Amino acid sequence: MTPSDDPAAVPPRGQRVRDTIAQLRERILGGEWPVGGRIPTEPQLVAALGVGRNTVREAVRALAHAGVLECRQGSGTYVVSTDELAPVVARRLTDDRTAEVVEVRRAFEVEAARLAALRRTPDDLAALDDALAAREAAWRGGRVDEFVEADAALHTAVVAAAHNRMLAELYASVGTALRRTIATAMGDTLEPERHVDHARLVAAIRAGDPERAAVEAGAFLEPPPGA
Template sequence: MPPEVETTAIPPRGQRVQETIAQLRERILGGEWPVGSRVPTEPQLVAALGVGRNTVREAVRALAHAGVLEIRQGSGTYVVSVDELAPVVARRLTDDRMTEVVEVRRALEVEAARLAARRRTADDLAALADALTAREAAWRSGRVNDFVTADAMLHTAVVAAAHNGMLAELHASIGTAMRSTVAATLGENLTPERYVDHSRLIEAIQAGDPGWAAIEAGAYLAPPPPA
């Protein structure tokens, strides 16, 4: 009678693909492959993840379909987003949806400011102060693109200070849409009448006053008056 041989169960193909997708997502979210970077080649992924070529291929295609990766023939596969919601929001963004973006920002950022005033740490306060300084410097530079980026970084810092992971993910998903609406509002030049001071928002969070912080966050995201 032949000796018994211990065998290890092999997960079904669909499960292997899902596990590989999860591993790829984890590396992207962890910053190993930042947005704009090229991911390793298929053979390298096979070796690194310990799965077959077809499994890697299906996982990469799934993430490309979700808008996280982009397959460029003759060049490789690149990370284009860390969030599967972001490409969906970007595809839906049109001029007649700008008001909707502002309404969604208001829903997220007012609560983020309220939570930030309650939960901010010393590190958060330092990050907020630095972000506000950078935003002011970007405005003085007169460069619209620099200001849009610095403004987005300040709002991201406020959301981060709320210490709510799901809220941060939702806010990140509208990042492109948010920057587009700000850029559209500013136009080609930074003019004084379009300047919106955010120092009082940061002061409210520093003071630990949730009500004041919510009021300040809502003030610059007020819906336009009815026509």
């Protein structure tokens, strides 16, 4: 009998799930799947980790419950944190506190834009161009939900270009609240007067102008009237 044929050589289900969680965490901490990025699909994880679908599903569910991963309907599963601090921030912002969320976004995004102008790489600039183009295409398409995702993706790309891992983790933790504030600002339809041009923000980052980038990032992040 070979070791693989020996039932005693196969870890019990609970242990397999724990081992799979550890493997997923290791890849996240190692940067293979960065904060804000999407992890491989379930079949791909099954093949890569050598475990069954149910084991992968339970491990992903556990990490989602812990606030490390976020499952987005129709889009995939994304890394939103590498530790327990960011989920605490996310839970703090689950209530209807639009003004506070905007203030937190401003604190994050203004500094991120400033750092991005100083640290951006050619790959970052390409990602920003792609995200800006996708945002404008989503606006022209007229679907609020698609525009919200595209707008959030552009802001996330700016934060990524800052190359500050802690900032990226904290920003990812407010992803749900971020989308809610964008959706609230847009309303039920994409009206022309609500469109905000982000091309100047990207241009300031490209030009390596941290002060102008910070100004552009903060210009559209004012608290709602009466807040």
